[in-house]
Amino acid sequence: xLSANFIILIxxxxxxxxxxxxxxxxxxxxxGKKTFLxxxxxxxxxxxxxxxxxxxxxxxxxxxxxxxxxLAIYLGPTLVFVAWxxxxxxxxxxxxxxxxxxxxxxxxxxxxxxxxxxxxVTLIAVIGTTPYIALxxxxxxxxxxxxxxxxxxxxxxxxxxxxxxxxxxxVMALFTILFGTxxxxxxxxxxxxxxxxxxxxxxxxxxxIAVGVFVVFSLGGGVESIFTKAQxxxxxxxxxxxxxxxxxxxxxxxxxxxLCLPRQxxxxxxxxxxxxxxxxxxxxxPAYLFLMSIFTIPIALYGLTTLPAGxxxxxxxxxxxxxxxxxxxxxxxxxxxxxxxxxxxxIATIALSIMISNHIVMPIALRTSDNIGTEDGQxxxxxxxxxxxxxxxxxxxxxxxxxxxxxxxxALAAIGLISFAGVAQFLPSMIAALYWREASVKGAIxxxxxxxxxxxxxxxxxxxxxxxxxxxxxxxxxxxxxxxLRPQALFGIEGMDPxxxxxxxxxxxxxxxxxxxxxxxxxxALERIQSSLFVDVFLEKGSAQSRAMRGSASINDLxxxxxxxxGGKRAYALFENFAKESGVKRADVEPTAEFFNRLxxxxxxxxxxxxxxxxxxxxxxxxxxxxxxVMQIADETQQVMKxxxxxxxxxAQLRSTADQLQTANSRLRELDLQKDDFLSKVSHEVxxxxxxxxxxxxxxxxxxxxxxxxxxxxxxxxNTESMRLTKLLDEILDLNALERGERPWINLSIDPRxxxxxxxxxxxxxxxxxxxxxxxxxxxxxxxxxxxADRLTQVFINLITNAIKYNDARKPFVRISxxxxxxxxxxxxxxxxxxxxxxxxxxIFEKFSRGRRKNAxxxxxxxLGLAISREIIDKMNGKLELVKxxxxxxxxxxxxxxxxxx
Amino acid sequence: MANRRKxxxxxxxxSVFGVILLLPxxxxxxxxxxxxxxxxxxxxxxxGIWLLLIVATFFLSSxxxxxxxxxxxxxxxxxxxxxxxxxx
Numbered sequence: 001x002l003s004a005n006f007i008i009l010i011x012x013x014x015x016x017x018x019x020x021x022x023x024x025x026x027x028x029x030x031x032g033k034k035t036f037l038x039x040x041x042x043x044x045x046x047x048x049x050x051x052x053x054x055x056x057x058x059x060x061x062x063x064x065x066x067x068x069x070x071l072a073i074y075l076g077p078t079l080v081f082v083a084w085x086x087x088x089x090x091x092x093x094x095x096x097x098x099x100x101x102x103x104x105x106x107x108x109x110x111x112x113x114x115x116x117x118x119x120x121v122t123l124i125a126v127i128g129t130t131p132y133i134a135l136x137x138x139x140x141x142x143x144x145x146x147x148x149x150x151x152x153x154x155x156x157x158x159x160x161x162x163x164x165x166x167x168x169x170x171v172m173a174l175f176t177i178l179f180g181t182x183x184x185x186x187x188x189x190x191x192x193x194x195x196x197x198x199x200x201x202x203x204x205x206x207x208x209i210a211v212g213v214f215v216v217f218s219l220g221g222g223v224e225s226i227f228t229k230a231q232x233x234x235x236x237x238x239x240x241x242x243x244x245x246x247x248x249x250x251x252x253x254x255x256x257x258x259l260c261l262p263r264q265x266x267x268x269x270x271x272x273x274x275x276x277x278x279x280x281x282x283x284x285x286p287a288y289l290f291l292m293s294i295f296t297i298p299i300a301l302y303g304l305t306t307l308p309a310g311x312x313x314x315x316x317x318x319x320x321x322x323x324x325x326x327x328x329x330x331x332x333x334x335x336x337x338x339x340x341x342x343x344x345x346x347i348a349t350i351a352l353s354i355m356i357s358n359h360i361v362m363p364i365a366l367r368t369s370d371n372i373g374t375e376d377g378q379x380x381x382x383x384x385x386x387x388x389x390x391x392x393x394x395x396x397x398x399x400x401x402x403x404x405x406x407x408x409x410x411a412l413a414a415i416g417l418i419s420f421a422g423v424a425q426f427l428p429s430m431i432a433a434l435y436w437r438e439a440s441v442k443g444a445i446x447x448x449x450x451x452x453x454x455x456x457x458x459x460x461x462x463x464x465x466x467x468x469x470x471x472x473x474x475x476x477x478x479x480x481x482x483x484x485l486r487p488q489a490l491f492g493i494e495g496m497d498p499x500x501x502x503x504x505x506x507x508x509x510x511x512x513x514x515x516x517x518x519x520x521x522x523x524x525a526l527e528r529i530q531s532s533l534f535v536d537v538f539l540e541k542g543s544a545q546s547r548a549m550r551g552s553a554s555i556n557d558l559x560x561x562x563x564x565x566x567g568g569k570r571a572y573a574l575f576e577n578f579a580k581e582s583g584v585k586r587a588d589v590e591p592t593a594e595f596f597n598r599l600x601x602x603x604x605x606x607x608x609x610x611x612x613x614x615x616x617x618x619x620x621x622x623x624x625x626x627x628x629x630v631m632q633i634a635d636e637t638q639q640v641m642k643x644x645x646x647x648x649x650x651x652a653q654l655r656s657t658a659d660q661l662q663t664a665n666s667r668l669r670e671l672d673l674q675k676d677d678f679l680s681k682v683s684h685e686v687x688x689x690x691x692x693x694x695x696x697x698x699x700x701x702x703x704x705x706x707x708x709x710x711x712x713x714x715x716x717x718x719n720t721e722s723m724r725l726t727k728l729l730d731e732i733l734d735l736n737a738l739e740r741g742e743r744p745w746i747n748l749s750i751d752p753r754x755x756x757x758x759x760x761x762x763x764x765x766x767x768x769x770x771x772x773x774x775x776x777x778x779x780x781x782x783x784x785x786x787x788x789a790d791r792l793t794q795v796f797i798n799l800i801t802n803a804i805k806y807n808d809a810r811k812p813f814v815r816i817s818x819x820x821x822x823x824x825x826x827x828x829x830x831x832x833x834x835x836x837x838x839x840x841x842x843x844i845f846e847k848f849s850r851g852r853r854k855n856a857x858x859x860x861x862x863x864l865g866l867a868i869s870r871e872i873i874d875k876m877n878g879k880l881e882l883v884k885x886x887x888x889x890x891x892x893x894x895x896x897x898x899x900x901x902x
Numbered sequence: 903m904a905n906r907r908k909x910x911x912x913x914x915x916x917s918v919f920g921v922i923l924l925l926p927x928x929x930x931x932x933x934x935x936x937x938x939x940x941x942x943x944x945x946x947x948x949x950g951i952w953l954l955l956i957v958a959t960f961f962l963s964s965x966x967x968x969x970x971x972x973x974x975x976x977x978x979x980x981x982x983x984x985x986x987x988x989x990x
Binding site: 068071075078079081082083084085086223224225226227228231243244247248251279280282283286287290294297 | 953
């Protein structure tokens with residue numbers, strides 16, 4: 001009935017149909033008729049690429065073997081889509097704003113456009129996906145074998161398993177290359193492919209439901225009867241179900257897979273043309289999964305009940321209709337399985353080829369060739385397309401090789417969940433990319449690597465345990481006999497389900513390493529910018545991406561680059577648009593930061609964020625100023641500013657020092673003058689008595705005929721003059737000593753009134769002699785001051801004698817008054833003489849200064865008295881001053897601080 | 903239109919409750935020998951919760967207008983503040 005050739009022909013026809021749909025899909029899209037293709041339902045159907053042949057056939061098998069476990073594989077994605085508002089919406093927004101082309105691009109872009117992370121993610125994705133592709137090939141070849149073996153025409157002779165699989169792989173490669181790499185799109189959207197995938201989604205759903213309806217209502221006689229019959233036959237699949245750690249692990253893995261599987265990311269995030277489609281997908285995709293799985297249990301139960309014991313439950317979907325002699329339905333089911341296999345292969349290879357070309361080929365090409373833009377024609381575009389085509393063929397060939405070598409072993413059966421667990425290693429970094437600002441590229445690389453290594457060791461490697469003796473031995477003994485490192489019992493924990501064991505350790509260490517390394521490492525400037533761009537994607541308005549302006553790249557340079565990467569048309573359109581928006585001619589477009597960012601995003605849409613960054617940097621290397629450099633320049637500026645501030649400070653210090661020096665200098669000069677003045681005054685004062693002494697002594701020597709009286713008179717004069725000379729020298733020495741502080745000076749607590757009284761007593765005879773009335777007007781109460789009693793008396797005597805000496809009033813008097821005001825002892829000596837001229841008032845305390853008076857006569861005053869007095873009072877912390885008075889005469893005041901008693 | 907913040911919170915609650923309902927120990931409550939229409943109770947329970955999640959998401963999504971999805975959070979906050987202000 002159903003020959004293998006016929007089936008292969010049907011499959012080929014089906015693929016031709018896909019070609020047609022993809023072709024017209026692209027045609028419609030390019031004409032702008034997107035109304036139908038752009039509907040949220042097409043988007044939702046395309047997401048169902050999640051349901052591969054592994055779920056199409058395998059879900060029934062899984063239900064037969066492991067009970068309800070298969071439900072977890074559908075419920076995980078359901079939960080993610082129910083929560084679409086929180087994770088998917090953010091992912092889609094980020095994807096659209098940053099022109100994300102793949103999951104590798106997402107992580108690389110978020111973590112500072114890191115190329116290393118992009119390569120790592122790409123490698124893991126390839127390693128995790130290739131066996132999955134092999135699984136599809138196996139499912140397809142197995143299904144062809146099952147359906148053709150049932151016919152008596154065993155015409156599969158010409159086709160071995162291998163050549164069949166190779167043929168399928170080759171056709172798939174052809175399809176994917178034709179429709180997946182038609183052009184390097186702005187955002188890697190493939191409308192034709194999506195249309196074909198949506199069609200396949202309908203086919204597989206309808207096929208499965210058709211089988212389900214046939215089994216339940218035509219063969220089984222209703223749901224209840226199937227369950228009852230199964231129970232009667234002793235088939236009790238639910239008894240095997242334990243909702244334990246494995247259930248939780250699978251729920252977690254499937255939820256993770258819907259985000260992290262490269263093909264899911266491609267469809268859900270990259271191919272999303274409108275954020276609002278998520279609103280529909282949020283409930284429609286879970287509904288699709290619901291419909292897809294509602295008949296799984298009845299089919300499994302019916303198969304287990306009616307088919308012979310050895311029948312492979314994985315093929316129940318085909319074998320039940322065949323057993324019921326419904327060849328057409330079996331054919332339809334086969335097409336359903338075939339479509340779920342092919343859709344997965346197509347999207348997965350497209351996603352992988354984009355990742356490989358953008359994150360592995362481009363960086364290498366950029367590194368090896370210096371001038372990517374100078375080649376003739378569209379160098380980059382051609383390179384990208386070629387590399388994608390080659391990688392599509394390569395990935396499919398790898399999948400085929402894996403299928404070929406693993407052969408008929410059980411290694412493939414478990415690969416679905418193993419693959420899920422592999423891509424789950426992206427999850428911690430992905431979540432951190434969305435929500436954790438501090439996550440660093442070092443953390444992401446370390447975490448993903450360690451998670452991947454643990455996954456490889458604990459899950460991927462043991463999957464060869466059944467076919468490879470060495471691996472089986474490793475599982476049993478551990479490497480080098482170290483039992484703590486046994487792949488399925490790390491750290492000696494035995495008895496855990498291998499999947500749970502692997503997921504637990506890999507995710508735990510992945511997350512822990514991400515957190516610790518991120519906290520310990522420092523983000524680069526670009527990482528910080530990208531992290532806030534991702535985390536705050538909803539806060540951002542428009543495309544305002546504050547980025548430093550770059551050098552002076554001319555608009556022509558930029559156009560040159562854009563043309564090479566995007567192709568002439570799109571580059572032209574891009575520049576034209578921008579020119580229109582800013583209201584200038586295309587030639588006058590300014591290479592502003594905004595334009596630069598837009599260009600980089602546009603390029604990123606074609607070649608990935610990391611490569612776009614490198615391309616622009618590279619082509620503009622003549623004038624480009626990278627962000628880091630800008631930061632560095634800013635740093636340098638700051639340093640220069642700091643330096644100049646320091647200089648300023650130093651200058652100010654120097655200036656003040658210079659000022660001080662100047663002051664000191666002028667003071668020195670003043671002192672020098674004073675010294676000269678002093679010397680001239682002293683010599684003058686000395687010369688006068690010396691002259692007298694000399695002349696009188698000469699007279700005495702030369703004139704022998706002098707009378708005794710005369711002689712006596714001369715000798716008296718000589719004596720007086722020499723006395724005066726001595727006194728002068730004494731006073732000079734005294735003053736000098738006072739000024740220099742050479743003499744020990746002891747202030748004692750004394751009563752200043754006694755000093756006043758003593759001075760008055762001593763001066764009394766002189767006053768009497770000159771008829772001066774010396775009177776004490778008021779007297780302070782008893783006080784104590786710190787002073788040298790003799791010196792203080794000396795000052796008072798000096799003041800009183802001065803007052804007496806220069807008083808030429810008719811009724812001369814000297815009045816002495818003392819009082820206590822605010823802890824000060826004040827004593828004043830007032831006379832009614834001529835007083836002191838205003839102009840002299842400032843100088844009288846200077847050395848050798850004498851107040852001028854009308855009838856000046858030499859009275860033996862040396863002009864040192866007041867200077868010495870002031871010096872003495874200074875030593876007592878007091879003050880000697882001339883008080884301005886209204887009437888005649890002068891008043892000198894001495895102020896001394898009172899010390900408290902006790 | 904219902905308050906959008908409440909809708910957002912409801913969506914979050916729905917997701918969290920969905921997770922809790924699909925995990926042990928709640929799930930274990932229904933994993934018993936009882937049968938309903940011939941099917942084990944837990945099967946009915948799992949599909950029931952599933953359907954509930956789909957329907958609830960459908961209604962929540964239909965309340966969210968399209969303009970809200972493209973609106974940025976900043977605007978949301980402003981809107982939210984305004985509504986609370988107008989209530990006061």
